[in-house]
Amino acid sequence: MECYTCSPTVQNNRFFANVTEATIGAGGAISVFTLGAKTAPEIRNNVFLNNVAGLSGNYRGGAMYFSPSTSPRVINNTLAGNLAQEGGGIYNESQQATIVNNIIA
Numbered sequence: 095m096e097c098y099t100c101s102p103t104v105q106n107n108r109f110f111a112n113v114t115e116a117t118i119g120a121g122g123a124i125s126v127f128t129l130g131a132k133t134a135p136e137i138r139n140n141v142f143l144n145n146v147a148g149l150s151g152n153y154r155g156g157a158m159y160f161s162p163s164t165s166p167r168v169i170n171n172t173l174a175g176n177l178a179q180e181g182g183g184i185y186n187e188s189q190q191a192t193i194v195n196n197i198i199a
Contacts, residue, residue: 113146121159122147134165147178155185165190174199
């Protein structure tokens, strides 16, 4: 799921065995990206299992990736078995992220 310059609420979903293309490589299940515009997605009560950010190279965020200009709220999610070169569960470049009460294995 690519969220470009938007603030969706993603709630009560299952993200299972997603793989990004080798040329993209960020956020195996969800990528939230913006170039300047502030975004504040809310990701709540989801399950992320066995997602992969790219198959080789410098890939980030097996389950989720957040770019610097985002303000994500990641609450009450379960993440297990997600793979990436950096940040198997979550790769967060935001300084305004709220990541609370999640299970990350």
